[in-house]
Amino acid sequence: MKLRPLHDRVIIKRLEAETKSAGGIVIPDAAAEKPIKGEVIAVGTGKILDDGKVRPMAVKAGDTVLFGKYSGTEVKVDGEELLVMREEDLVAVIEK
Amino acid sequence: MKLRPLHDRVIIKRLEAETKSAGGIVIPDAAAEKPIKGEVIAVGTGKILDDGKVRPMAVKAGDTVLFGKYSGTEVKVDGEELLVMREEDLVAVIEK
Amino acid sequence: MKLRPLHDRVIIKRLEAETKSAGGIVIPDAAAEKPIKGEVIAVGTGKILDDGKVRPMAVKAGDTVLFGKYSGTEVKVDGEELLVMREEDLVAVIEK
Amino acid sequence: MKLRPLHDRVIIKRLEAETKSAGGIVIPDAAAEKPIKGEVIAVGTGKILDDGKVRPMAVKAGDTVLFGKYSGTEVKVDGEELLVMREEDLVAVIEK
Amino acid sequence: MKLRPLHDRVIIKRLEAETKSAGGIVIPDAAAEKPIKGEVIAVGTGKILDDGKVRPMAVKAGDTVLFGKYSGTEVKVDGEELLVMREEDLVAVIEK
Amino acid sequence: MKLRPLHDRVIIKRLEAETKSAGGIVIPDAAAEKPIKGEVIAVGTGKILDDGKVRPMAVKAGDTVLFGKYSGTEVKVDGEELLVMREEDLVAVIEK
Amino acid sequence: MKLRPLHDRVIIKRLEAETKSAGGIVIPDAAAEKPIKGEVIAVGTGKILDDGKVRPMAVKAGDTVLFGKYSGTEVKVDGEELLVMREEDLVAVIEK
Numbered sequence: 223m224k225l226r227p228l229h230d231r232v233i234i235k236r237l238e239a240e241t242k243s244a245g246g247i248v249i250p251d252a253a254a255e256k257p258i259k260g261e262v263i264a265v266g267t268g269k270i271l272d273d274g275k276v277r278p279m280a281v282k283a284g285d286t287v288l289f290g291k292y293s294g295t296e297v298k299v300d301g302e303e304l305l306v307m308r309e310e311d312l313v314a315v316i317e318k
Numbered sequence: 319m320k321l322r323p324l325h326d327r328v329i330i331k332r333l334e335a336e337t338k339s340a341g342g343i344v345i346p347d348a349a350a351e352k353p354i355k356g357e358v359i360a361v362g363t364g365k366i367l368d369d370g371k372v373r374p375m376a377v378k379a380g381d382t383v384l385f386g387k388y389s390g391t392e393v394k395v396d397g398e399e400l401l402v403m404r405e406e407d408l409v410a411v412i413e414k
Numbered sequence: 415m416k417l418r419p420l421h422d423r424v425i426i427k428r429l430e431a432e433t434k435s436a437g438g439i440v441i442p443d444a445a446a447e448k449p450i451k452g453e454v455i456a457v458g459t460g461k462i463l464d465d466g467k468v469r470p471m472a473v474k475a476g477d478t479v480l481f482g483k484y485s486g487t488e489v490k491v492d493g494e495e496l497l498v499m500r501e502e503d504l505v506a507v508i509e510k
Numbered sequence: 511m512k513l514r515p516l517h518d519r520v521i522i523k524r525l526e527a528e529t530k531s532a533g534g535i536v537i538p539d540a541a542a543e544k545p546i547k548g549e550v551i552a553v554g555t556g557k558i559l560d561d562g563k564v565r566p567m568a569v570k571a572g573d574t575v576l577f578g579k580y581s582g583t584e585v586k587v588d589g590e591e592l593l594v595m596r597e598e599d600l601v602a603v604i605e606k
Numbered sequence: 607m608k609l610r611p612l613h614d615r616v617i618i619k620r621l622e623a624e625t626k627s628a629g630g631i632v633i634p635d636a637a638a639e640k641p642i643k644g645e646v647i648a649v650g651t652g653k654i655l656d657d658g659k660v661r662p663m664a665v666k667a668g669d670t671v672l673f674g675k676y677s678g679t680e681v682k683v684d685g686e687e688l689l690v691m692r693e694e695d696l697v698a699v700i701e702k
Numbered sequence: 703m704k705l706r707p708l709h710d711r712v713i714i715k716r717l718e719a720e721t722k723s724a725g726g727i728v729i730p731d732a733a734a735e736k737p738i739k740g741e742v743i744a745v746g747t748g749k750i751l752d753d754g755k756v757r758p759m760a761v762k763a764g765d766t767v768l769f770g771k772y773s774g775t776e777v778k779v780d781g782e783e784l785l786v787m788r789e790e791d792l793v794a795v796i797e798k
Numbered sequence: 799m800k801l802r803p804l805h806d807r808v809i810i811k812r813l814e815a816e817t818k819s820a821g822g823i824v825i826p827d828a829a830a831e832k833p834i835k836g837e838v839i840a841v842g843t844g845k846i847l848d849d850g851k852v853r854p855m856a857v858k859a860g861d862t863v864l865f866g867k868y869s870g871t872e873v874k875v876d877g878e879e880l881l882v883m884r885e886e887d888l889v890a891v892i893e894k
Contacts (some may be wrong), residue, residue, distance in 0.1 A: 513672070513698040513701070514698060514699045514700075514701050516664050517664065519698060521698065560655055560656060560663055561655075562659060562661060585698075592642070594672065594698050
């Protein structure tokens with residue numbers, strides 16, 4: 223059983239901020255604030271433009287991404303908390 | 319007697335969150351919060367674009383979908399509570 | 415004497431919710447809440463699109479429709495309370 | 511001396527609600543509420559669309575119309591109170 | 607020294623409301639309310655549309671116009687109070 | 703060292719209002735209000751339209767302009783306070 | 799490990815305001831206000847327009863830029879605080 227995002231939506235699994243990483247990304251860790259780094263679990267087929275064409279997605283499953291603090295809708299799949307948001311809400315891909 | 323949604327609207331029947339599913343989707347179950355998982359009962363013919371073309375729907379009757387917590391208008395058909403919303407308000411299809 | 419709606423507007427006559435219908439549509443009946451089911455009395459010629467073309471209406475006089483709770487402007491014709499709203503505010507047609 | 515509305519604007523003279531008409535339009539007559547039925551006095555040449563074309567007006571001088579309660583800007587011509595609004599704010603024409 | 611409005615802007619000189627005109631335009635004269643009738647002093651070259659074309663102005667210098675009560679930015683030229691606003695904020699031309 | 707505005711932005715140096723000018727522009731001088739007249743210091747290359755074309759600027763360096771009271775972002779260059787705003791925020795050019 | 803901004807986003811490293819620069823840019827230094835000058839660290843591939851074409855970026859890595867005070871999302875990379883924002887939020891490039 224899995225989620226298939228519609229159009230330009232992506233499904234994200236939050237990654238904990240590595241607060242003491244030596245060379246990694248560190249997300250500010252305000253109390254009660256959830257991490258804004260995550261792994262893309264699934265992506266939609268792309269945004270349908272006004273003329274009917276489909277704009278392909280700029281991220282793919284497996285990408286590590288940063289997103290806005292208040293972005294997305296939370297759902298639980300198999301006991302795991304996931305986020306569904308628009309590609310628009312993603313700000314950057316973290317390249318390894 | 320049945321409902322025919324207009325344009326890009328869909329009619330949804332809420333599905334109870336399976337709070338203890340072993341391998342299924344579990345929706346957070348805050349007190350007084352209604353489930354945000356549902357079954358598509360009927361779909362419109364699609365959104366009419368500005369140039370008159372019709373954008374076909376990305377979901378069909380029978381699909382299990384997730385949607386935003388505050389999405390849709392509630393109606394009762396044959397004693398059953400249904401939701402009418404835009405396809406836009408659906409975030410993902412749950413594949414079996 | 416009758417009303418001719420402009421562009422994509424429709425004129426609606428509210429239908430009382432059949433609170434105890436055996437197989438019919440039942441609209442939630444909160445105190446002081448007006449029914450959101452109605453009969454289409456008249457329709458405009460359609461929305462004029464940006465390129466000058468006219469998008470035909472998806473409903474016609476005689477249709478039974480559901481609409482948003484706060485939709486439309488109320489007017490009285492021959493002592494009868496009517497609603498004028500945009501086709502956009504209609505969510506579904508109830509088929510018999 | 512007369513007013514020439516610009517683009518898609520219309521000039522309206524309010525008509526008193528006929529509170530006891532036998533077969534006529536009756537507008538709800540809440541205290542301190544102005545009538546929302548009026549006669550079209552003058553119309554503009556039409557809305558200029560984004561591609562430069564002009565969309566002709568759907569009403570003409572002499573038409574009796576209904577409009578939104580808070581629509582328009584009030585002006586006085588020859589001691590007579592008039593309203594200037596966009597055609598968009600008109601909801602229906604009352605046909606005789 | 608004079609003002610050249612940009613694009614679709616117009617420069618207006620307010621005209622006092624002729625409160626007791628026999629056959630003229632009378633603007634409501636609420637205390638502390640400035641007149642909403644004015645003379646066009648200068649006009650821009652027209653709005654630049656999205657495709658680069660210029661939409662010519664519908665008013666010209668010398669026209670007497672009505673405008674929205676809160677429209678425009680006030681400036682003083684040679685001790686005279688003027689208003690700069692968009693053509694969009696003008697509602698009608700008063701023809702003589 | 704100088705500023706190059708992006709797209710349709712302009713850099714403005716405020717000019718003091720000449721409160722007692724005999725024949726010049728006088729800007730209302732409310733206490734604590736900054737002048738809304740300025741000199742254009744630099745302009746961008748123009749707004750990039752949706753189809754990729756560039757709309758050239760309607761003002762150039764050296765122009766004296768009027769702008770909205772709350773327009774722009776303040777920056778200091780070489781101890782001098784400047785404003786960066788969109789051409790859209792300019793209302794008129796003062797011709798000499 | 800580095801960040802790849804999506805679409806028209808840029809990654810910025812704030813530069814401290816040089817409060818006493820002889821010939822440099824000085825940013826107002828209100829208490830508790832962060833500098834609004836920064837260095838571009840990475841840029842996206844450009845905004846995808848409605849017709850699918852890509853609008854190239856007007857800034858490149860290495861550029862020194864000014865941006866709006868409240869622009870962007872803060873992230874930490876290798877212990878360094880960075881900002882991710884849209885090119886739209888940049889107001890000017892500081893040329894050396």
